[in-house]
Amino acid sequence: MTQTLYDKLWTSHVISEERDEHGDTTALIYIDRQMLHEVSSPQSFEGLRARGLAVRRRQTQLAVADHAVPTRHRDQPIADPLAREQVALLERNTTAAGVRYIPLTDGRHGIVHVIGPEQGFTLPGITLVCGDSHTSTHGAFGALAFGIGASEVECVLATQTLRQRRARNLRVRVSGALPASVAAKDVVLAIIGRLGASGAVGHTIEFCGSTIEAMSMAERMTVCNMSIEAGARSGLIAPDDRTYAWLEGRPMAPRGAQWEQALDHWRTLHSDDGAHFDRSVDIDAATLAPQVTWGTSPDQVLPIDGRVPDPAQAGSEASARKIARALDYMGLRPGTALQDVALDHVFIGSCTNSRIEDLRAAAAQLRGRRKAAHVKAIVVPGSAAVARQAEGEGLDKLFTAAGFEWRAPACSLCVAMNDDRLLPGERCASTSNRNFEGRQGVGARTHLVSPATAAASAIAGHLADPRRLDPA
Ligand SMILES: CC(C)[C@H](C(=O)O)[C@@H](O)C(=O)O
Numbered sequence: 001m002t003q004t005l006y007d008k009l010w011t012s013h014v015i016s017e018e019r020d021e022h023g024d025t026t027a028l029i030y031i032d033r034q035m036l037h038e039v040s041s042p043q044s045f046e047g048l049r050a051r052g053l054a055v056r057r058r059q060t061q062l063a064v065a066d067h068a069v070p071t072r073h074r075d076q077p078i079a080d081p082l083a084r085e086q087v088a089l090l091e092r093n094t095t096a097a098g099v100r101y102i103p104l105t106d107g108r109h110g111i112v113h114v115i116g117p118e119q120g121f122t123l124p125g126i127t128l129v130c131g132d133s134h135t136s137t138h139g140a141f142g143a144l145a146f147g148i149g150a151s152e153v154e155c156v157l158a159t160q161t162l163r164q165r166r167a168r169n170l171r172v173r174v175s176g177a178l179p180a181s182v183a184a185k186d187v188v189l190a191i192i193g194r195l196g197a198s199g200a201v202g203h204t205i206e207f208c209g210s211t212i213e214a215m216s217m218a219e220r221m222t223v224c225n226m227s228i229e230a231g232a233r234s235g236l237i238a239p240d241d242r243t244y245a246w247l248e249g250r251p252m253a254p255r256g257a258q259w260e261q262a263l264d265h266w267r268t269l270h271s272d273d274g275a276h277f278d279r280s281v282d283i284d285a286a287t288l289a290p291q292v293t294w295g296t297s298p299d300q301v302l303p304i305d306g307r308v309p310d311p312a313q314a315g316s317e318a319s320a321r322k323i324a325r326a327l328d329y330m331g332l333r334p335g336t337a338l339q340d341v342a343l344d345h346v347f348i349g350s351c352t353n354s355r356i357e358d359l360r361a362a363a364a365q366l367r368g369r370r371k372a373a374h375v376k377a378i379v380v381p382g383s384a385a386v387a388r389q390a391e392g393e394g395l396d397k398l399f400t401a402a403g404f405e406w407r408a409p410a411c412s413l414c415v416a417m418n419d420d421r422l423l424p425g426e427r428c429a430s431t432s433n434r435n436f437e438g439r440q441g442v443g444a445r446t447h448l449v450s451p452a453t454a455a456a457s458a459i460a461g462h463l464a465d466p467r468r469l470d471p472a
């Protein structure tokens with residue numbers, strides 16, 4: 001029987017399965033690995049203690065604090081008492097449970113979804129969970145990876161299993177060469193625009209096609225990262241030689257004979273010819289332009305040369321109301337050219353776009369230029385390893401010469417759970433993944449863009465097309 005990649009990952013982890021009266025399949029599945037962070041794990045450890053349970057397989061867990069972590073003064077204790085306690089609690093909980101914890105001062109520290117792959121903790125063919133919706137990122141390696149809730153985190157700690165409903169298969173095939181200055185972020189924003197924010201609910205997306213195959217691992221992670229913004233809990237890309245080359249020699253990746261054995265298995269991880277997909281979407285890469293969101297949901301997105309939509313021209317009353325509400329929050333008038341929208345902030349960072357390739361793409365726009373005087377711009381590398389690499393390449397100097405602040409790794413302005421946040425009404429071009437109301441601070445306005453578009457916009461002082469900047 002032919003199988004999709006998702007089918008293979010699912011069936012190889014099923015312990016027991018049952019079908020309900022609607023024909024849906026629910027199974028108890030085995031979870032190979034779990035990542036933990038300070039926001040979604042306190043309740044789970046508390047639950048374990050209340051039940052008198054121990055962690056079942058400690059070596060399959062990896063913990064790091066990232067959300068509440070400040071991006072400045074990292075040589076000092078965290079000033080905010082709440083954040084300090086959140087981080088300290090994760091350290092206490094993991095130490096007491098005997099779970100690996102990466103401290104803030106460790107050279108391997110960083111955003112959970114950046115360091116998992118970096119350390120080779122993320123591997124093809126495994127099930128990987130975390131109490132965090134952007135766990136879909138790890139699907140870029142051909143892992144079945146998805147976000148779970150705090151009670152499920154507790155269940156995995158105690159039992160190494162989860163009860164899950166089997167998803168349907170959605171294939172998103174992107175084909176052809178990408179035009180210049182069109183990035184993986186633009187590809188995934190365009191896909192979300194096409195599918196809608198809940199278009200992929202109940203599905204696992206497999207991204208495939210020549211455009212995806214040509215992408216670096218960093219680009220593939222950007223794409224899978226945002227699967228959840230189309231409503232899919234997991235996004236997948238079949239592993240290939242690029243995946244294996246990227247993983248080989250990583251600290252937690254298998255070695256020697258085990259590596260060879262793993263490779264043999266990993267090479268079977270692809271959708272078979274003729275495998276059944278419940279839905280398919282095809283996208284021609286040549287038609288894509290740099291994208292920017294104008295609203296308060298990631299599917300409210302348009303090419304950068306577009307104009308703010310007019311509710312009066314919406315297809316339905318419900319859609320008109322939705323657009324009007326988003327425009328009201330965003331402080332935008334219908335018909336305004338997106339490139340006339342002035343900015344207060346630019347944020348380059350988050351688990352979507354904070355890897356070395358992202359920083360290089362932003363830096364390429366900045367070389368020899370300076371940000372607009374009224375714009376405050378920060379760069380937050382995704383991990384200490386990314387920061388070291390960037391500093392080795394002189395990118396930190398390039399960013400600071402362009403007027404950006406070079407910060408220490410954390411989630412930062414992606415979610416404003418640390419002390420980086422915008423003021424009400426302030427507007428930001430951001431390389432993160434969510435533009436929800438209040439995401440970057442109460443009343444703050446977020447436009448999601450690629451690193452190149454963010455850098456071009458910092459220079460221009462308004463949303464700008466990275467294709468327009470002449471090379472310096
Ligand atoms: C805080 C955490 C649970 C949350 C998530 O689930 O994704 C955050 O990482 C986010 O990006 O919104």
Ligand code: SF4
Pocket residue numbers: 066067111112113132134350351352410411414415432433
């Ligand atoms: S960087 Fe943003 S999206 Fe990623 S885990 Fe942190 S808060 Fe969530």
